[in-house]
Amino acid sequence: MTSAPPAGPGVVKTAPGPAAPPHPPAGRRDVRRALTRALPLSPAVVLLLLFLAGPIAYCAYIAFTDLQLTGQAESSFIGFDNFRAAFKDDAFLNAVWLTLVFTVLSSLIGQNTLGLSLAVLMQRASKPVRTVTGGIVIAAWVLPEVVAGFLLYAFFRREGTLNAVLDWLHLPSQNWLFTLPILAVSFANVWRGTAFSMLVYSAALNEIPKEITEAAEVDGAGGWRRMWHITLPMIRRSIGTNLMLNTLQTLSVFGLIWVMTRGGPGNRSQTLPLFMYEQAFQKSMIGYGTAVALLLLVVGSLFSLVYMRLLRTEV
Amino acid sequence: MRPTAVPLLLATLLTATALSACGSESGSDPDTVKISFKQSTDNSIKVMDTYLADIKDQFEKANPGKRVELVPIKAPDSEYYTKLQQMLRSPKTAPDLVYEDTFLINSDITSGYLKPLDPYLAKWDDWSQFIDTAKEAAQAQDGKTYGVPDGTDTRGLWFDKAIFKKAGLPADWQPTNWADILDAARAIKAKVPGVIPMNIYTGKPAGEAATMQGFEMLLYGTASGANESPLYDPASKKWITGSQGFKDSLEFVETVFKEKLGPDVSDALDPNIATRVRGEFLPEGKLGINLDGSWLPQDWLEGSGHEWPEWSEKLGLAYMPTQDGQAPSKVSMSGGWTWAIPSKAGNPDLAFEFIRTMQTKANAQKWYIANSGISVRTDVAEDPEYVKAQPGIKFFTDLVASTHYRPAYPAYPKVSTAIQEAMEGVTTGDSSVEEAAKGYDEELKTATDNQVIEK
Numbered sequence: 001m002t003s004a005p006p007a008g009p010g011v012v013k014t015a016p017g018p019a020a021p022p023h024p025p026a027g028r029r030d031v032r033r034a035l036t037r038a039l040p041l042s043p044a045v046v047l048l049l050l051f052l053a054g055p056i057a058y059c060a061y062i063a064f065t066d067l068q069l070t071g072q073a074e075s076s077f078i079g080f081d082n083f084r085a086a087f088k089d090d091a092f093l094n095a096v097w098l099t100l101v102f103t104v105l106s107s108l109i110g111q112n113t114l115g116l117s118l119a120v121l122m123q124r125a126s127k128p129v130r131t132v133t134g135g136i137v138i139a140a141w142v143l144p145e146v147v148a149g150f151l152l153y154a155f156f157r158r159e160g161t162l163n164a165v166l167d168w169l170h171l172p173s174q175n176w177l178f179t180l181p182i183l184a185v186s187f188a189n190v191w192r193g194t195a196f197s198m199l200v201y202s203a204a205l206n207e208i209p210k211e212i213t214e215a216a217e218v219d220g221a222g223g224w225r226r227m228w229h230i231t232l233p234m235i236r237r238s239i240g241t242n243l244m245l246n247t248l249q250t251l252s253v254f255g256l257i258w259v260m261t262r263g264g265p266g267n268r269s270q271t272l273p274l275f276m277y278e279q280a281f282q283k284s285m286i287g288y289g290t291a292v293a294l295l296l297l298v299v300g301s302l303f304s305l306v307y308m309r310l311l312r313t314e315v
Numbered sequence: 316m317r318p319t320a321v322p323l324l325l326a327t328l329l330t331a332t333a334l335s336a337c338g339s340e341s342g343s344d345p346d347t348v349k350i351s352f353k354q355s356t357d358n359s360i361k362v363m364d365t366y367l368a369d370i371k372d373q374f375e376k377a378n379p380g381k382r383v384e385l386v387p388i389k390a391p392d393s394e395y396y397t398k399l400q401q402m403l404r405s406p407k408t409a410p411d412l413v414y415e416d417t418f419l420i421n422s423d424i425t426s427g428y429l430k431p432l433d434p435y436l437a438k439w440d441d442w443s444q445f446i447d448t449a450k451e452a453a454q455a456q457d458g459k460t461y462g463v464p465d466g467t468d469t470r471g472l473w474f475d476k477a478i479f480k481k482a483g484l485p486a487d488w489q490p491t492n493w494a495d496i497l498d499a500a501r502a503i504k505a506k507v508p509g510v511i512p513m514n515i516y517t518g519k520p521a522g523e524a525a526t527m528q529g530f531e532m533l534l535y536g537t538a539s540g541a542n543e544s545p546l547y548d549p550a551s552k553k554w555i556t557g558s559q560g561f562k563d564s565l566e567f568v569e570t571v572f573k574e575k576l577g578p579d580v581s582d583a584l585d586p587n588i589a590t591r592v593r594g595e596f597l598p599e600g601k602l603g604i605n606l607d608g609s610w611l612p613q614d615w616l617e618g619s620g621h622e623w624p625e626w627s628e629k630l631g632l633a634y635m636p637t638q639d640g641q642a643p644s645k646v647s648m649s650g651g652w653t654w655a656i657p658s659k660a661g662n663p664d665l666a667f668e669f670i671r672t673m674q675t676k677a678n679a680q681k682w683y684i685a686n687s688g689i690s691v692r693t694d695v696a697e698d699p700e701y702v703k704a705q706p707g708i709k710f711f712t713d714l715v716a717s718t719h720y721r722p723a724y725p726a727y728p729k730v731s732t733a734i735q736e737a738m739e740g741v742t743t744g745d746s747s748v749e750e751a752a753k754g755y756d757e758e759l760k761t762a763t764d765n766q767v768i769e770k
Contacts, residue, residue: 068426069397069400069401069426070396070400070419070422070423070425070426070428070725070728071421071422071423071425071426071725071726071728071729072425072426072725073425073426073427085761157581158579158581175579175581177581178580178581262520262586264518264519264520264584264739264743265518265580265581265584265739265742265743265745266739266740266743266745268743268745278519281397282393282397282519282732283729283732284397284400284728284729
């Protein structure tokens with residue numbers, strides 16, 4: 001079956017198999033030696049081609065057909081029709097928009113900023129505070145996606161925890177999953193994903209030499225200035241990596257949203273992965289769904305390109 | 316060559332093991348018949364499980380050495396079909412016998428998933444006991460039969476007599492047009508707080524239930540003649556767009572949710588709404604009027620999980636009226652399920668043998684009584700034991716005379732989804748009736764390859 005292409009940090013490039021020898025042929029002996037040395041790699045290469053490149057190529061092929069799960073005797077090659085259809089489809093454009101909102105809200109603003117703040121605060125905190133906070137935040141991250149989704153569904157639903165708390169405080173409560181579904185799922189993703197950013201930033205902050213910070217302090221730089229002129233520039237590389245990983249993971253979030261809202265009500269929280277699933281498996285249009293999956297891959301690579309640029313200029 | 320020989324051998328070996336590991340025949344055992352069916356998402360409901368376990372015992376006793384393996388698929392309706400279709404695509408996963416909804420069967424036949432049963436049926440005496448409309452339900456456009464129906468159903472209005480009493484409505488309530496239904500719901504809303512005045516299935520999460528129990532029960536009541544189909548025009552073989560009836564039906568749905576006469580929208584759009592209506596809302600007296608199928612009591616029979624034998628005292632039944640009470644005054648829709656054999660099944664002969672065991676008269680009757688089904692077999696239908704078994708059976712069997720069948724052509728499942736989307740739009744209030752109807756017309760063109768006609 002077609003599966004969603006791994007929208008994770010790209011496909012790991014396969015090791016170059018029996019590649020051309022590094023030197024121009026200095027005789028048959030060298031060629032043979034290179035081949036012999038590459039041989040142990042060949043099973044891995046074959047497996048990767050078979051199980052990684054194969055499905056991806058098949059997936060790309062299907063995106064150009066009108067394959068359906070049911071109601072069709074034979075599928076045929078239809079060129080770019082699926083892609084043209086997508087850009088004319090309001091539901092698709094809605095899904096792209098919601099995906100961007102979801103990514104910016106939960107990944108760029110939420111996970112990233114919150115993760116950094118937590119990491120900074122935790123550096124100054126006492127050990128017990130650090131242990132407890134770290135433990136709680138990481139627990140949210142370790143939970144399986146579906147469990148996290150269910151917990152937050154229970155938190156946000158009409159009779160849920162959030163409304164109970166609001167009632168108790170005599171604040172107006174509402175049906176969050178219905179009125180503000182995209183906000184609710186974004187929050188859920190922040191809740192779940194912040195730990196990762198926090199870990200990355202904690203590690204990065206520990207790498208900043210004490211002397212530099214101390215020197216700045218002696219020069220009279222306040223907290224904010226030190227943050228802006230010392231800390232941020234020095235962990236820029238980590239920021240880039242973290243943003244990239246976060247974004248790509250957030251782009252492909254499916255389980256969390258599926259458990260909480262199924263993309264609904266209407267299609268108010270239908271991000272691209274959910275739209276893709278609906279087209280492929282609920283409307284049985286495998287070809288179209290796969291085309292959407294490829295477009296999702298394109299969105300992911302656009303984000304990656306931007307981040308790669310950020311990383312490069314800094315070096 | 317010596318030094319290369321070893322790694323070469325090793326590599327070949329490794330690759331071969333890896334390849335054979337994934338390529339090895341999962342192998343359908345010639346003595347095992349695998350059966351897939353839809354299991355209720357309500358854990359306490361085991362109607363089908365119990366019945367099939369019983370048939371399995373009989374079958375294994377009668378056929379020594381043969382084994383039956385039940386492969387239940389536990390999923391809401393829409394996901395069940397998807398999962399099944401995926402299984403049917405490969406001989407490795409295709410079961411030998413599957414439970415197929417009649418609305419989907421033509422679509423799956425077109426995909427080449429199912430096997431024609433004519434050679435088996437020709438040699439099977441009991442087939443003559445099946446009524447013609449039921450035989451046609453599983454007949455494809457090529458004239459061959461692909462499934463053995465195990466019952467049909469009709470639809471109508473269920474209402475809670477206690478709630479009606481509090482709202483000042485009669486215990487023998489029978490609305491004669493749509494306005495009567497809405498008025499009754501408004502009366503309940505005004506006088507009986509804390510209950511859901513009425514339920515109509517809506518939106519994509521409810522799946523085919525929204526289309527058939529909900530929308531089509533309205534839409535088919537907008538037609539002026541008894542034989543007119545407001546969804547599909549058989550003369551031109553085209554699907555109908557832009558009809559007033561379609562908009563009127565959407566408006567009914569919109570009214571229900573706008574005036575808060577229905578369940579809370581988030582409940583209505585929960586995929587398990589149908590399970591909740593049967594297991595929770597009705598038995599707990601929380602729902603006034605429910606537009607639903609004839610099979611509800613199967614969950615309330617003894618030994619079925621949510622025992623509620625007194626339902627026949629507490630609930631009343633009324634037929635669904637046409638829009639303005641025009642002739643033929645009643646509306647019902649009929650569908651049903653069939654047992655079908657996948658074209659990639661390993662043991663089709665054994666699978667048909669299992670169908671025969673299920674469809675001995677005694678076993679068929681047991682099933683009809685257990686699942687509150689409406690018999691499509693004349694011998695069961697005439698049996699007094701069957702007629703007496705269910706308080707509602709006479710009411711729903713009588714509706715067969717004024718029932719409609721879905722235009723279950725290959726495009727139907729997609730048309731159905733388009734209807735659900737239009738309903739969901741007016742349910743949430745995201746789109747107006749006009750917008751939703753327009754969206755449906757657009758969607759219909761894609762779903763049917765432009766085979767549409769404006770009426």
